[in-house]
């Protein structure tokens with residue numbers, strides 16, 4: 001039984017929580033009614049386009065917009081003038097706008113900008129060529145790795161691993177529609193993960209009070225970590241709109257979206273690992289490097305997940321490049337760290353002639369407080385992938401040209417709910433609304449708010465109206481780090497319980513019991529356990545007279561509704577055609593926990609989506625940078641490849657729920673399942689063909705090159 | 714305009730080889746540019762009998778969801794931009810604008826096309842069906858309903874295109890298999906990774922449509 005006022009209902013008393021609930025904005029999306037920023041049309045609107053730099057590193061020496069301005073209705077707004085320096089290709093020099101989109105595109109073509117080209121660096125994989133752009137960080141040490149490696153009984157593996165730079169490639173590009181009211185208020189529709197935080201960004205950039213800015217995001221077409229800020233193009237677009245006195249829509253064209261609106265940093269490492277003969281891992285040493293674009297960027301958390309390896313020495317070098325700023329990409333640095341760690345350990349297991357399932361079971365203890373979870377999840381993943389039957393020692397030749405292999409990986413993430421405030425309103429007519437300045441990236445924010453309120457008030461999900469995506473509402477945190485579901489569900493729970501209490505107080509006299517003897521179930525307010533002594537929800541609300549109940553919900557707040565720290569295990573089952581180098585996914589299994597699951601259907605969707613994104617980055621995705629020009633060579637969706645519907649095989653998702661999981665409360669799920677696919681697929685390919693493809697994506701060219709050097713071919 | 718040209722602009726689904734398979738196999742790019750080039754050649758060959766339109770605005774009449782709509786557009790305006798920028802029909806999305814992703818899929822005389830790869834002027838005299846027509850009297854089309862049931866959507870930005878692609882696919886393939894669904898929808902992409910739901914939704918919608926739940 002709940003022991004704290006706001007606790008989640010006990011397992012037997014949940015009507016909606018943990019069930020398979022269809023997302024409440026599903027009908028709007030699948031009917032085309034849902035309006036995204038890109039869909040906002042305003043009277044008199046201008047379409048703006050970015051004119052960016054073709055060079056990765058250059059100085060602007062002249063700008064001539066006269067030809068562009070000869071076109072009907074064309075306006076120009078300079079972002080970076082003559083004499084300024086740019087540090088990545090695509091970087092916006094100016095904006096052009098016109099009443100017709102095709103004319104705006106023409107205008108962009110007619111702008112002439114001259115540059116003084118400066119030296120650039122767009123490749124970091126070969127550390128010997130980065131010169132003084134590389135900045136080593138201090139060595140970190142735990143235990144005595146050198147001593148562990150020199151133990152004569154140690155089995156040692158050394159290898160090189162990496163993960164290429166990839167893009168976010170949100171289907172809705174970055175951008176905004178901005179409009180000024182005659183009294184100097186800015187309204188912006190923005191494709192953002194950060195509705196409540198956005199007005200301050202605009203206000204700071206424009207030098208106006210934050211009260212004069214309202215940002216709206218009714219729906220948004222994907223962010224994955226790339227849409228936290230208004231970006232310079234956003235605030236410049238607002239300045240432009242003010243100057244021309246017209247609303248402006250400026251969504252990045254696909255090429256610029258891929259070139260400069262988001263990248264996941266590459267991570268590379270030389271790794272040395274040691275184990276005892278029985279497979280117990282004893283030591284780790286790594287030299288890793290990466291880039292954050294103009295700045296050095298983040299350090300991968302190494303060794304990943306099994307981070308209690310007793311003897312660790314690690315060094316990292318941060319390389320400043322001209323590829324453009326990296327942005328948080330779903331589970332920042334974790335998928336790359338998983339490749340660096342789990343692939344190295346898988347190679348060590350192969351050297352020990354151990355089945356990786358046994359090897360990782362044996363070493364699960366190195367996962368610290370997640371150890372038991374990993375053990376349970378490994379067992380479940382082995383069962384669901386038919387591991388015992390299908391796994392074979394690395395590189396065993398099967399028959400014909402297609403080799404099959406299995407590989408696994410594991411991962412962890414925090415995911416504690418963010419700060420959130422919202423209003424739960426119960427009206428005298430019985431209608432209920434929950435309103436908060438949050439956003440739904442496709443993760444199901446609206447749906448978890450609705451089901452939490454419905455659960456708490458004894459109503460159906462359709463009885464709850466959810467209003468989000470508007471900075472005029474009470475502020476809720478940005479959607480990053482898998483923090484939204486924990487934040488908004490606990491906010492809603494607290495607000496709805498307080499609102500319910502006020503309703504009980506209004507109804508209690510007519511039922512002749514004190515308010516604390518009432519409960520809200522099945523659309524009624526009734527005396528606890530006695531359906532006969534009840535009033536309908538509508539009758540109960542009618543007792544409010546003229547006054548709606550408005551209760552503010554908050555996170556954090558009293559009672560432990562959320563926590564953090566999840567684990568997950570994934571298995572990949574692949575076939576590799578050793579003649580063409582093509583890797584085909586037969587099946588992937590994801591075993592994942594996230595504490596108390598609110599909506600099983602959308603939770604599973606997060607995992608399916610993560611597996612698919614993972615297959616995509618493991619096999620297809622890479623921003624291919626050209627050394628000579630400093631430009632991205634594949635800034636379109638034909639050659640920046642995403643996995644398609646025929647590329648994914650069979651996907652199996654198993655959520656760990658029930659005792660041991662539920663009582664931890666709600667934990668975020670967005671990032672964790674996207675961490676393991678790269679390592680799991682790489683390990684499966686190594687198992688299939690007997691050689692390691694050191695870096696992802698595992699393209700046919702890399703497979704064939706590796707097979708030339710060995711393996712089953 | 715010939716039917717042959719339409720085939721080029723159409724996402725796969727009718728034939729046995731999907732565009733992505735074809736690209737993978739052949740290792741070459743088939744882009745909108747190539748198609749436009751062929752079209753231009755065909756026009757040039759037609760010589761003097763072809764009227765010259767534009768480059769300024771010309772009146773264009775489109776029959777959209779059964780209703781004729783007249784617009785003044787430059788001949789180079791795509792059907793997608795005409796729908797989105799001039800008629801506020803924003804269900805079809807602009808994602809790649811280059812015939813790769815299928816987010817702009819509409820149905821032209823019963824066949825799915827990438828609206829970003831069709832000029833508005835070429836779509837005159839044709840029946841253009843957009844996602845806005847699928848919901849009748851507030852009731853979701855069985856394909857849309859199956860997308861909700863199987864959670865075949867996350868951010869939803871690819872969803873209208875996928876729904877139209879599934880509808881057109883099922884109109885031509887009333888008895889789909891998992892394999893034919895994967896081939897038939899190979900011309901649409903989703904970043905959030907909703908393909909598992911889409912496969913299920915397509916198979917279920919095939920049954921609902923046959924069961925008489927047909928909206929349009």
Ligand code: FES
Nearest residue numbers: 810813814815829
């Ligand atoms: S927008 Fe038309 S195919 Fe991508």
Ligand code: FES
Nearest residue numbers: 867869903904905
């Ligand atoms: S649902 Fe987001 S792109 Fe498909």
